[in-house]
Amino acid sequence: MVIVIMGDEAKNSSTATEDVSQLNQDELIMAQQRQIEKEISETIPLVGDLENILLLEHEYSNDDVYQEKVKNLAKKYKSIRRTRPDGNCFFRAFSFAYIERLLDKKEDFDAFYKKTAKSKDDLVELGFQQFTVEDFYDTYLDVLKRVGDIAEVEGAKTELHSLFNDQGYSDYMVVYLRLLTSGQLQKEKDFYSCFIEGHTTVEDFCHQEVEPMYKESDHIHIIAACAALGTGVRVVYMDRGTGKAVTEHDLPEGCVPSVHLLYRPGHYDILYPI
Amino acid sequence: MSLESKYNLKSPGVKRLMREACELAEPTEEYHACPLEDNLFEWHFTVKGPPSTEFEGGYYHGRILLPSQYPMQPPNIILLTPNGRFEVNKKICLSISGHHPESWQPSWSIRTALLALIAFMPVPSSGTIGSLDYTEEERKILARKSRNWECSICGKIVDKLSTVKTPELTQEESNLIKQIALKAEEEVHRKEVTNSNTENSNDSEDTLRQRVVTNISHSNVELHASTVDPKDADSSNQNGVWNAVIAILISAIVLLILRRIFFYKCLSLYIYILIY
Numbered sequence: 393m394v395i396v397i398m399g400d401e402a403k404n405s406s407t408a409t410e411d412v413s414q415l416n417q418d419e420l421i422m423a424q425q426r427q428i429e430k431e432i433s434e435t436i437p438l439v440g441d442l443e444n445i446l447l448l449e450h451e452y453s454n455d456d457v458y459q460e461k462v463k464n465l466a467k468k469y470k471s472i473r474r475t476r477p478d479g480n481c482f483f484r485a486f487s488f489a490y491i492e493r494l495l496d497k498k499e500d501f502d503a504f505y506k507k508t509a510k511s512k513d514d515l516v517e518l519g520f521q522q523f524t525v526e527d528f529y530d531t532y533l534d535v536l537k538r539v540g541d542i543a544e545v546e547g548a549k550t551e552l553h554s555l556f557n558d559q560g561y562s563d564y565m566v567v568y569l570r571l572l573t574s575g576q577l578q579k580e581k582d583f584y585s586c587f588i589e590g591h592t593t594v595e596d597f598c599h600q601e602v603e604p605m606y607k608e609s610d611h612i613h614i615i616a617a618c619a620a621l622g623t624g625v626r627v628v629y630m631d632r633g634t635g636k637a638v639t640e641h642d643l644p645e646g647c648v649p650s651v652h653l654l655y656r657p658g659h660y661d662i663l664y665p666i
Numbered sequence: 667m668s669l670e671s672k673y674n675l676k677s678p679g680v681k682r683l684m685r686e687a688c689e690l691a692e693p694t695e696e697y698h699a700c701p702l703e704d705n706l707f708e709w710h711f712t713v714k715g716p717p718s719t720e721f722e723g724g725y726y727h728g729r730i731l732l733p734s735q736y737p738m739q740p741p742n743i744i745l746l747t748p749n750g751r752f753e754v755n756k757k758i759c760l761s762i763s764g765h766h767p768e769s770w771q772p773s774w775s776i777r778t779a780l781l782a783l784i785a786f787m788p789v790p791s792s793g794t795i796g797s798l799d800y801t802e803e804e805r806k807i808l809a810r811k812s813r814n815w816e817c818s819i820c821g822k823i824v825d826k827l828s829t830v831k832t833p834e835l836t837q838e839e840s841n842l843i844k845q846i847a848l849k850a851e852e853e854v855h856r857k858e859v860t861n862s863n864t865e866n867s868n869d870s871e872d873t874l875r876q877r878v879v880t881n882i883s884h885s886n887v888e889l890h891a892s893t894v895d896p897k898d899a900d901s902s903n904q905n906g907v908w909n910a911v912i913a914i915l916i917s918a919i920v921l922l923i924l925r926r927i928f929f930y931k932c933l934s935l936y937i938y939i940l941i942y
Contacts, residue, residue, distance in 0.1 A: 521773055521774070521775065521778070521839070523685065523686075523775070524682075524737070528773070531681075560678040561678060563678075563735075567738075567773070600769075603771045604770060
């Protein structure tokens, strides 16, 4: 059943008057949340510039556990690129980092372009509204074409970076990857249904947790997104847990990762190996 | 169109709205919407009252305000024609409009929003923001009056729709209407609890069902299947109350019997002692 959160809360309260005050309360909370989100987005770029990995130490100047972990991280990774923490960070980081990497190898890029060019029909077949899917698809391909047409690799990467910092294009890239991920989940729903908790069907999960913007990503999103693009990602976990080393997870297991992401509770940034 | 020179056509949001304007350019028998001449981010729409409801025969006109981040953020809908269901000149609360942004999906469109609005009209309002609880009679009168209503920008709205059949719904749109129907079911049940005016709500429940049935016959089964749930939950709740009442009654009777027995025992004991 796809019902908004507010509906659920309203359902739980017992009288009509409570419902109204509950709704008003929710309104206020949501308004405040939107304000906070707006403030965040004004300070952090959608996809940041390359930074030296050791700069992370400054964030944790009073925290020995993290400092140790950053030093460990620096043995394998030379730089980091931050992304805006708006709930889309996984999709944005993954999309950007994967395309950026593909630009290094012309054949891989062309193969990916061809694969993506065929992806729209699958989505329409799954029941997505044709003309809106087309809208996102066209922009996605347009971005790929614009960066692919630039012969010089560094120039192409700069163009990609600037497109990913243009809210219009950047969000469209996120939406299309969300749709591809949703499509992948629905195509292989027998497999993925085992990993879904608290939702009745894969379709409902997709409508509530994958397709809407600003919904954060979990393991299942990452695995499905990787499967949809035909690649793998290494997620490096860094939290205040014991142990000096950071934990690494390759998704899907045993893949050769093309993208490295740093995960700190609630957020993904892009890592660049040495 | 003068709009084309005014906006950055390279911006995906602008391109999207241009596309939607083309998509919706031809009025259908159920709805019509188009951007204002000088503002791509404000549209005016007309929808026909859903058949076999108190809104039948009514024509309802309103504004759609698109946020600058559209389609990442949902459109806002404002009704202008008095209708007895939604307050006029106020952003209204649909599960897919601006008041609940977390349920909006960028792959939905203005058309989806209009279909949801039509489907939502016969659903009882139960105190949500911008909702009105007019009686069926009052709504019927407003529906009749709406035929003469005029928009200061668009003119007479009764001429805005055509006789062209509405394009068939996509899977996504049918699902969306199902969701709203489901939401309605829950609200119907809440209504039953708070006041006993069930006849009215059942009416709209039926019409909603009819709507879904005519659009997609196979989903009928699913809809019914999922509507059983809340009813079951409700009846089991009521059973629980009855059980409690019965338990209290039984224990009261047992207590009385025990007291009686005990009283007689005491009495006989007293007599026994008295005699000996």
